[in-house]
Amino acid sequence: MTTEISIFATISALVALTILAFRNHSSRKQSTAELNAWKLRLELDLKQAREERNRLLDALGDAFLLVDADANIRFANEAARSLFGARELLNRPVREAFLDPRLADALLRCLATGEPVQSRVVLPQQTSPRGDLETRGVNAWIIDAAQLSNPKGGAHTTRVIIRDVTAEHQIEQVRKDFVANASHELRTPLAIINGYLENLLDDDMIEEPEMARRFLSIMRKHADRISRIVEDMLVISRLESGEANTLKLEPFRFRSCIKDILERLESVIRNQSAEMVVIMPDPDLVVQGDRFYWTQVLFNLVENALKQNPHSGLRVEIGCERVGESIHIWVTDNGVGIPSADLPHIFRRFFRVEKHHSQQEIKGTGLGLSIVKRAIEAHGGSIGVTSVPGRETKFLITVPREMN
Ligand code: ADP
Numbered sequence: 001m002t003t004e005i006s007i008f009a010t011i012s013a014l015v016a017l018t019i020l021a022f023r024n025h026s027s028r029k030q031s032t033a034e035l036n037a038w039k040l041r042l043e044l045d046l047k048q049a050r051e052e053r054n055r056l057l058d059a060l061g062d063a064f065l066l067v068d069a070d071a072n073i074r075f076a077n078e079a080a081r082s083l084f085g086a087r088e089l090l091n092r093p094v095r096e097a098f099l100d101p102r103l104a105d106a107l108l109r110c111l112a113t114g115e116p117v118q119s120r121v122v123l124p125q126q127t128s129p130r131g132d133l134e135t136r137g138v139n140a141w142i143i144d145a146a147q148l149s150n151p152k153g154g155a156h157t158t159r160v161i162i163r164d165v166t167a168e169h170q171i172e173q174v175r176k177d178f179v180a181n182a183s184h185e186l187r188t189p190l191a192i193i194n195g196y197l198e199n200l201l202d203d204d205m206i207e208e209p210e211m212a213r214r215f216l217s218i219m220r221k222h223a224d225r226i227s228r229i230v231e232d233m234l235v236i237s238r239l240e241s242g243e244a245n246t247l248k249l250e251p252f253r254f255r256s257c258i259k260d261i262l263e264r265l266e267s268v269i270r271n272q273s274a275e276m277v278v279i280m281p282d283p284d285l286v287v288q289g290d291r292f293y294w295t296q297v298l299f300n301l302v303e304n305a306l307k308q309n310p311h312s313g314l315r316v317e318i319g320c321e322r323v324g325e326s327i328h329i330w331v332t333d334n335g336v337g338i339p340s341a342d343l344p345h346i347f348r349r350f351f352r353v354e355k356h357h358s359q360q361e362i363k364g365t366g367l368g369l370s371i372v373k374r375a376i377e378a379h380g381g382s383i384g385v386t387s388v389p390g391r392e393t394k395f396l397i398t399v400p401r402e403m404n
Pocket of ligand 1 (some may be wrong): 013230300304305308333335336340346351352353364365366367368369392
Protein backbone atom coordinates (compact mmCIF):
# COMPACT_ATOMS: atom_id res chain seq x y z
CA MET A 1 0.00 0.00 0.00
CA THR A 2 2.81 2.26 1.04
CA THR A 3 4.56 1.47 -2.28
CA GLU A 4 1.37 2.24 -4.21
CA ILE A 5 1.04 5.51 -2.38
CA SER A 6 4.64 6.46 -3.07
CA ILE A 7 4.28 5.59 -6.84
CA PHE A 8 1.12 7.67 -7.00
CA ALA A 9 2.88 10.53 -5.27
CA THR A 10 5.81 10.34 -7.65
CA ILE A 11 3.53 10.25 -10.73
CA SER A 12 1.56 13.20 -9.37
CA ALA A 13 4.77 15.15 -8.82
CA LEU A 14 5.95 14.34 -12.35
CA VAL A 15 2.64 15.39 -13.86
CA ALA A 16 2.76 18.61 -11.82
CA LEU A 17 6.32 19.26 -12.94
CA THR A 18 5.45 18.55 -16.57
CA ILE A 19 2.45 20.92 -16.39
CA LEU A 20 4.67 23.58 -14.78
CA ALA A 21 7.38 23.12 -17.39
CA PHE A 22 4.84 23.24 -20.18
CA ARG A 23 3.29 26.39 -18.71
CA ASN A 24 6.71 28.04 -18.38
CA HIS A 25 7.61 27.14 -21.94
CA SER A 26 4.42 28.52 -23.43
CA SER A 27 4.63 31.74 -21.42
CA ARG A 28 8.25 32.23 -22.55
CA LYS A 29 7.16 31.64 -26.13
CA GLN A 30 4.39 34.15 -25.69
CA SER A 31 6.69 36.83 -24.27
CA THR A 32 9.24 36.33 -27.12
CA ALA A 33 6.45 36.81 -29.65
CA GLU A 34 5.30 39.91 -27.80
CA LEU A 35 8.83 41.21 -27.74
CA ASN A 36 9.20 40.64 -31.47
CA ALA A 37 5.93 42.39 -32.22
CA TRP A 38 6.98 45.28 -30.02
CA LYS A 39 10.35 45.47 -31.75
CA LEU A 40 8.68 45.44 -35.13
CA ARG A 41 6.33 48.23 -34.08
CA LEU A 42 9.25 50.24 -32.77
CA GLU A 43 11.20 49.78 -35.99
CA LEU A 44 8.15 50.80 -37.99
CA ASP A 45 7.66 53.90 -35.83
CA LEU A 46 11.33 54.73 -36.20
CA LYS A 47 11.15 54.27 -39.96
CA GLN A 48 8.08 56.48 -40.14
CA ALA A 49 9.73 59.15 -37.96
CA ARG A 50 12.83 59.05 -40.18
CA GLU A 51 10.73 59.32 -43.33
CA GLU A 52 8.78 62.20 -41.81
CA ARG A 53 12.04 63.96 -40.90
CA ASN A 54 13.41 63.41 -44.41
CA ARG A 55 10.18 64.71 -45.93
CA LEU A 56 10.44 67.85 -43.83
CA LEU A 57 14.11 68.36 -44.71
CA ASP A 58 13.34 67.68 -48.39
CA ALA A 59 10.78 70.47 -48.24
CA LEU A 60 13.53 72.97 -47.40
CA GLY A 61 14.46 75.20 -50.32
CA ASP A 62 18.11 75.27 -49.23
CA ALA A 63 20.54 72.38 -49.53
CA PHE A 64 20.82 70.63 -46.16
CA LEU A 65 23.49 68.09 -45.16
CA LEU A 66 24.30 66.13 -42.02
CA VAL A 67 27.99 65.47 -41.61
CA ASP A 68 29.59 63.15 -39.05
CA ALA A 69 32.62 63.88 -36.87
CA ASP A 70 34.93 62.41 -39.55
CA ALA A 71 33.61 64.90 -42.13
CA ASN A 72 31.63 62.29 -44.06
CA ILE A 73 28.22 63.21 -45.45
CA ARG A 74 25.50 61.14 -43.78
CA PHE A 75 22.39 62.83 -45.08
CA ALA A 76 21.56 65.08 -48.03
CA ASN A 77 18.10 66.54 -48.61
CA GLU A 78 16.43 66.85 -52.00
CA ALA A 79 17.79 70.39 -52.64
CA ALA A 80 21.34 69.19 -51.84
CA ARG A 81 20.97 66.20 -54.14
CA SER A 82 19.77 68.35 -57.02
CA LEU A 83 22.40 71.01 -56.29
CA PHE A 84 25.21 68.51 -56.59
CA GLY A 85 23.54 66.86 -59.59
CA ALA A 86 24.76 63.42 -60.49
CA ARG A 87 27.62 63.48 -57.94
CA GLU A 88 27.38 60.93 -55.13
CA LEU A 89 27.12 62.58 -51.71
CA LEU A 90 26.24 59.94 -49.14
CA ASN A 91 29.15 58.54 -47.14
CA ARG A 92 31.64 60.66 -49.03
CA PRO A 93 34.07 63.03 -47.33
CA VAL A 94 33.00 66.64 -47.82
CA ARG A 95 36.36 67.54 -49.36
CA GLU A 96 35.67 65.05 -52.15
CA ALA A 97 32.01 65.88 -52.63
CA PHE A 98 32.42 69.68 -52.86
CA LEU A 99 34.11 70.81 -56.04
CA ASP A 100 35.80 73.86 -54.51
CA PRO A 101 37.78 73.61 -51.24
CA ARG A 102 36.41 77.03 -50.22
CA LEU A 103 32.96 75.49 -49.79
CA ALA A 104 34.34 72.73 -47.57
CA ASP A 105 36.57 75.06 -45.53
CA ALA A 106 33.77 76.77 -43.62
CA LEU A 107 32.27 73.44 -42.70
CA LEU A 108 35.60 71.91 -41.67
CA ARG A 109 36.26 74.95 -39.48
CA CYS A 110 32.99 74.27 -37.67
CA LEU A 111 33.94 70.60 -37.30
CA ALA A 112 37.35 71.51 -35.88
CA THR A 113 36.24 74.18 -33.42
CA GLY A 114 32.69 73.13 -32.61
CA GLU A 115 31.70 76.77 -33.15
CA PRO A 116 28.95 77.70 -35.61
CA VAL A 117 30.29 79.12 -38.87
CA GLN A 118 28.52 81.30 -41.44
CA SER A 119 30.56 82.11 -44.46
CA ARG A 120 29.91 83.70 -47.86
CA VAL A 121 31.79 82.11 -50.73
CA VAL A 122 32.03 83.59 -54.24
CA LEU A 123 33.15 81.09 -56.87
CA PRO A 124 34.06 81.18 -60.53
CA GLN A 125 31.71 79.31 -62.87
CA GLN A 126 33.98 76.25 -63.22
CA THR A 127 33.98 75.44 -59.50
CA SER A 128 30.30 75.97 -58.78
CA PRO A 129 28.77 73.09 -56.80
CA ARG A 130 26.24 72.90 -59.65
CA GLY A 131 29.02 71.68 -61.92
CA ASP A 132 28.16 71.75 -65.63
CA LEU A 133 24.68 73.04 -64.86
CA GLU A 134 26.15 76.38 -63.79
CA THR A 135 25.62 78.88 -66.57
CA ARG A 136 25.39 82.07 -64.52
CA GLY A 137 29.09 82.88 -64.39
CA VAL A 138 30.34 83.95 -60.97
CA ASN A 139 28.18 82.31 -58.32
CA ALA A 140 27.77 83.04 -54.61
CA TRP A 141 26.85 80.81 -51.66
CA ILE A 142 26.29 81.07 -47.93
CA ILE A 143 27.56 78.10 -45.94
CA ASP A 144 25.93 77.88 -42.56
CA ALA A 145 27.30 75.07 -40.35
CA ALA A 146 26.59 74.27 -36.70
CA GLN A 147 26.98 71.23 -34.50
CA LEU A 148 23.81 69.50 -33.34
CA SER A 149 23.66 69.09 -29.58
CA ASN A 150 24.28 65.51 -28.52
CA PRO A 151 22.68 64.82 -25.11
CA LYS A 152 24.32 61.37 -24.89
CA GLY A 153 27.79 62.84 -25.36
CA GLY A 154 30.15 61.25 -27.86
CA ALA A 155 30.70 62.20 -31.50
CA HIS A 156 28.81 65.22 -32.81
CA THR A 157 26.83 65.54 -36.01
CA THR A 158 27.08 68.83 -37.88
CA ARG A 159 24.26 70.28 -39.90
CA VAL A 160 25.13 72.32 -42.97
CA ILE A 161 22.89 74.63 -44.97
CA ILE A 162 24.10 75.78 -48.38
CA ARG A 163 22.15 78.78 -49.67
CA ASP A 164 22.40 80.03 -53.25
CA VAL A 165 22.81 83.83 -53.11
CA THR A 166 23.99 84.29 -56.71
CA ALA A 167 21.04 86.51 -57.69
CA GLU A 168 21.63 88.85 -54.71
CA HIS A 169 25.35 88.89 -55.48
CA GLN A 170 24.67 89.86 -59.10
CA ILE A 171 22.30 92.67 -58.09
CA GLU A 172 24.87 93.95 -55.61
CA GLN A 173 27.53 93.82 -58.30
CA VAL A 174 25.36 95.70 -60.80
CA ARG A 175 24.70 98.38 -58.13
CA LYS A 176 28.41 98.71 -57.40
CA ASP A 177 29.19 98.98 -61.12
CA PHE A 178 26.41 101.52 -61.55
CA VAL A 179 27.75 103.77 -58.80
CA ALA A 180 31.33 103.40 -60.07
CA ASN A 181 30.32 104.10 -63.68
CA ALA A 182 28.00 106.97 -62.77
CA SER A 183 30.73 108.64 -60.69
CA HIS A 184 33.16 108.18 -63.54
CA GLU A 185 30.75 109.56 -66.14
CA LEU A 186 29.91 112.58 -63.97
CA ARG A 187 33.51 113.22 -63.01
CA THR A 188 34.64 113.85 -66.61
CA PRO A 189 32.29 116.75 -67.45
CA LEU A 190 32.71 118.17 -63.93
CA ALA A 191 36.50 118.16 -64.32
CA ILE A 192 36.13 119.93 -67.69
CA ILE A 193 33.80 122.56 -66.22
CA ASN A 194 36.21 123.11 -63.31
CA GLY A 195 39.13 123.44 -65.73
CA TYR A 196 37.39 126.18 -67.70
CA LEU A 197 36.28 127.92 -64.51
CA GLU A 198 39.89 128.01 -63.41
CA ASN A 199 40.90 129.50 -66.76
CA LEU A 200 38.19 132.12 -66.50
CA LEU A 201 38.77 133.17 -62.92
CA ASP A 202 42.38 132.43 -62.06
CA ASP A 203 43.92 133.15 -65.45
CA ASP A 204 41.77 136.27 -65.94
CA MET A 205 40.29 134.96 -69.18
CA ILE A 206 37.07 136.56 -68.05
CA GLU A 207 38.53 139.84 -69.25
CA GLU A 208 38.55 138.51 -72.82
CA PRO A 209 34.90 138.35 -73.84
CA GLU A 210 35.41 136.27 -76.97
CA MET A 211 37.36 133.60 -75.11
CA ALA A 212 35.05 133.77 -72.11
CA ARG A 213 32.01 133.20 -74.31
CA ARG A 214 33.65 130.18 -75.95
CA PHE A 215 34.55 128.70 -72.56
CA LEU A 216 31.08 129.31 -71.18
CA SER A 217 29.42 127.60 -74.13
CA ILE A 218 31.67 124.53 -73.68
CA MET A 219 30.83 124.54 -69.99
CA ARG A 220 27.13 124.68 -70.78
CA LYS A 221 27.46 121.65 -73.06
CA HIS A 222 29.08 119.65 -70.28
CA ALA A 223 26.56 120.87 -67.69
CA ASP A 224 23.81 119.68 -70.07
CA ARG A 225 25.51 116.34 -70.23
CA ILE A 226 25.51 116.08 -66.43
CA SER A 227 21.78 116.90 -66.42
CA ARG A 228 21.12 114.24 -69.05
CA ILE A 229 23.03 111.58 -67.12
CA VAL A 230 21.20 112.46 -63.89
CA GLU A 231 17.83 112.46 -65.71
CA ASP A 232 18.55 109.05 -67.29
CA MET A 233 19.71 107.62 -63.97
CA LEU A 234 16.48 108.76 -62.33
CA VAL A 235 14.42 107.10 -65.08
CA ILE A 236 16.33 103.83 -64.64
CA SER A 237 16.00 103.97 -60.90
CA ARG A 238 12.23 104.59 -61.20
CA LEU A 239 11.87 101.64 -63.59
CA GLU A 240 13.97 99.40 -61.38
CA SER A 241 12.17 100.32 -58.18
CA GLY A 242 9.48 97.87 -59.31
CA GLU A 243 6.79 100.07 -57.81
CA ALA A 244 3.39 99.18 -59.19
CA ASN A 245 2.53 102.81 -59.94
CA THR A 246 5.70 103.41 -62.01
CA LEU A 247 3.67 102.69 -65.14
CA LYS A 248 0.49 104.48 -66.06
CA LEU A 249 -1.19 101.91 -68.24
CA GLU A 250 -3.66 102.99 -70.88
CA PRO A 251 -4.57 101.83 -74.39
CA PHE A 252 -3.14 104.11 -77.07
CA ARG A 253 -2.59 104.03 -80.82
CA PHE A 254 1.04 103.16 -81.47
CA ARG A 255 0.97 105.29 -84.59
CA SER A 256 0.59 108.43 -82.47
CA CYS A 257 3.80 107.47 -80.64
CA ILE A 258 5.66 107.15 -83.95
CA LYS A 259 4.26 110.50 -85.11
CA ASP A 260 5.50 112.16 -81.90
CA ILE A 261 9.06 110.99 -82.20
CA LEU A 262 9.25 111.77 -85.92
CA GLU A 263 8.20 115.32 -85.10
CA ARG A 264 10.76 115.60 -82.31
CA LEU A 265 13.56 114.32 -84.54
CA GLU A 266 12.42 116.20 -87.62
CA SER A 267 15.37 118.59 -87.87
CA VAL A 268 17.95 115.79 -87.44
CA ILE A 269 16.17 113.68 -90.05
CA ARG A 270 16.11 116.63 -92.44
CA ASN A 271 19.76 117.54 -91.83
CA GLN A 272 20.88 113.99 -92.49
CA SER A 273 18.42 113.48 -95.37
CA ALA A 274 17.54 110.19 -93.73
CA GLU A 275 14.78 108.10 -95.27
CA MET A 276 12.17 107.17 -92.66
CA VAL A 277 9.82 104.26 -93.40
CA VAL A 278 6.88 103.27 -91.22
CA ILE A 279 5.43 99.75 -91.55
CA MET A 280 2.12 99.25 -89.80
CA PRO A 281 -0.20 96.71 -91.48
CA ASP A 282 -2.91 97.83 -89.05
CA PRO A 283 -2.55 101.62 -88.76
CA ASP A 284 -5.00 101.68 -85.84
CA LEU A 285 -3.14 99.08 -83.78
CA VAL A 286 -3.64 99.80 -80.10
CA VAL A 287 -1.00 99.06 -77.50
CA GLN A 288 -1.73 98.75 -73.81
CA GLY A 289 1.03 100.45 -71.85
CA ASP A 290 2.58 103.65 -70.59
CA ARG A 291 2.66 106.01 -73.52
CA PHE A 292 5.44 108.11 -71.98
CA TYR A 293 7.83 105.14 -71.74
CA TRP A 294 6.90 103.76 -75.16
CA THR A 295 7.66 107.16 -76.70
CA GLN A 296 10.99 107.16 -74.89
CA VAL A 297 11.77 103.61 -76.09
CA LEU A 298 11.06 104.49 -79.69
CA PHE A 299 12.83 107.84 -79.42
CA ASN A 300 16.03 106.25 -78.05
CA LEU A 301 16.10 103.56 -80.74
CA VAL A 302 15.47 105.92 -83.66
CA GLU A 303 17.76 108.61 -82.25
CA ASN A 304 20.53 105.99 -81.89
CA ALA A 305 20.15 104.97 -85.53
CA LEU A 306 20.42 108.62 -86.62
CA LYS A 307 23.16 109.50 -84.12
CA GLN A 308 25.40 106.61 -85.07
CA ASN A 309 25.01 107.30 -88.80
CA PRO A 310 25.28 111.02 -89.48
CA HIS A 311 26.13 110.43 -93.15
CA SER A 312 23.43 110.68 -95.79
CA GLY A 313 21.76 107.69 -97.36
CA LEU A 314 20.53 106.25 -94.06
CA ARG A 315 17.27 104.36 -94.15
CA VAL A 316 15.43 103.80 -90.87
CA GLU A 317 12.40 101.55 -90.68
CA ILE A 318 9.93 101.66 -87.78
CA GLY A 319 7.45 98.81 -87.68
CA CYS A 320 4.67 97.55 -85.48
CA GLU A 321 2.36 94.59 -86.01
CA ARG A 322 0.29 92.07 -84.15
CA VAL A 323 1.66 88.51 -84.10
CA GLY A 324 -0.72 86.14 -82.31
CA GLU A 325 -1.06 87.27 -78.71
CA SER A 326 2.01 89.51 -78.99
CA ILE A 327 2.90 92.78 -80.59
CA HIS A 328 6.16 93.10 -82.48
CA ILE A 329 7.80 96.50 -82.68
CA TRP A 330 11.04 96.99 -84.58
CA VAL A 331 13.50 99.66 -85.56
CA THR A 332 16.00 98.79 -88.27
CA ASP A 333 18.66 100.82 -90.01
CA ASN A 334 21.22 100.17 -92.72
CA GLY A 335 24.02 102.05 -90.97
CA VAL A 336 27.41 101.19 -89.48
CA GLY A 337 25.91 98.56 -87.20
CA ILE A 338 27.25 97.03 -84.01
CA PRO A 339 30.25 94.67 -83.98
CA SER A 340 29.14 91.17 -82.95
CA ALA A 341 31.55 91.18 -79.97
CA ASP A 342 29.70 94.20 -78.55
CA LEU A 343 26.16 92.90 -79.10
CA PRO A 344 25.91 90.99 -75.77
CA HIS A 345 26.84 94.16 -73.83
CA ILE A 346 24.78 96.68 -75.70
CA PHE A 347 22.00 96.93 -73.06
CA ARG A 348 24.44 97.36 -70.17
CA ARG A 349 24.41 100.66 -68.35
CA PHE A 350 26.98 103.12 -69.63
CA PHE A 351 28.11 100.77 -72.36
CA ARG A 352 29.16 102.47 -75.57
CA VAL A 353 30.79 100.94 -78.61
CA GLU A 354 32.72 104.13 -79.20
CA LYS A 355 34.19 104.78 -75.78
CA HIS A 356 36.37 107.74 -76.59
CA HIS A 357 34.42 110.80 -77.42
CA SER A 358 36.26 114.00 -78.04
CA GLN A 359 35.30 116.95 -75.88
CA GLN A 360 33.38 118.58 -78.66
CA GLU A 361 31.59 115.47 -79.78
CA ILE A 362 29.49 114.43 -76.83
CA LYS A 363 27.18 111.75 -78.05
CA GLY A 364 25.03 109.80 -75.64
CA THR A 365 25.10 108.87 -71.99
CA GLY A 366 25.38 105.15 -72.64
CA LEU A 367 22.12 104.76 -70.68
CA GLY A 368 19.67 104.95 -73.58
CA LEU A 369 19.43 101.24 -74.31
CA SER A 370 19.33 100.35 -70.58
CA ILE A 371 16.26 102.56 -70.26
CA VAL A 372 14.77 100.94 -73.38
CA LYS A 373 15.31 97.43 -71.99
CA ARG A 374 13.97 98.19 -68.53
CA ALA A 375 10.92 100.03 -69.86
CA ILE A 376 10.08 97.07 -72.13
CA GLU A 377 10.60 94.56 -69.32
CA ALA A 378 8.34 96.63 -67.06
CA HIS A 379 5.66 96.03 -69.73
CA GLY A 380 6.30 92.28 -69.64
CA GLY A 381 8.15 92.32 -72.96
CA SER A 382 11.64 91.64 -74.22
CA ILE A 383 14.05 93.14 -76.73
CA GLY A 384 16.69 91.57 -78.93
CA VAL A 385 19.18 92.94 -81.43
CA THR A 386 20.86 91.60 -84.53
CA SER A 387 23.36 93.48 -86.62
CA VAL A 388 25.12 93.00 -89.91
CA PRO A 389 27.28 96.14 -90.03
CA GLY A 390 26.60 98.21 -93.11
CA ARG A 391 23.52 96.20 -93.99
CA GLU A 392 20.97 95.89 -91.27
CA THR A 393 20.82 96.55 -87.54
CA LYS A 394 17.52 95.47 -86.10
CA PHE A 395 16.08 96.00 -82.62
CA LEU A 396 13.03 93.75 -82.21
CA ILE A 397 10.65 94.15 -79.30
CA THR A 398 8.07 91.52 -78.38
CA VAL A 399 5.43 92.56 -75.90
CA PRO A 400 2.21 90.84 -74.82
CA ARG A 401 -0.91 92.39 -76.34
CA GLU A 402 -2.66 92.55 -72.99
CA MET A 403 -0.81 93.39 -69.79
CA ASN A 404 -1.94 91.63 -66.64
P1 ADP B 1 24.13 106.17 -76.04
O1 ADP B 1 23.51 107.10 -75.07
O2 ADP B 1 25.62 106.21 -76.06
O3 ADP B 1 23.49 106.19 -77.36
P2 ADP B 1 22.84 103.66 -75.76
O4 ADP B 1 22.68 102.83 -74.55
O5 ADP B 1 21.61 104.21 -76.37
O6 ADP B 1 23.85 104.79 -75.37
O7 ADP B 1 23.62 102.84 -76.84
C1 ADP B 1 24.78 102.17 -76.47
C2 ADP B 1 25.71 102.03 -77.66
O8 ADP B 1 25.14 101.13 -78.58
C3 ADP B 1 25.93 103.29 -78.42
O9 ADP B 1 26.96 104.05 -77.86
C4 ADP B 1 26.31 102.78 -79.79
O10 ADP B 1 27.68 102.51 -79.81
C5 ADP B 1 25.56 101.48 -79.90
N1 ADP B 1 24.34 101.57 -80.76
C6 ADP B 1 23.06 101.65 -80.34
N2 ADP B 1 22.21 101.68 -81.37
C7 ADP B 1 22.96 101.62 -82.49
C8 ADP B 1 22.68 101.62 -83.89
N3 ADP B 1 21.43 101.67 -84.38
N4 ADP B 1 23.72 101.51 -84.74
C9 ADP B 1 25.00 101.44 -84.29
N5 ADP B 1 25.32 101.45 -82.98
C10 ADP B 1 24.33 101.53 -82.09
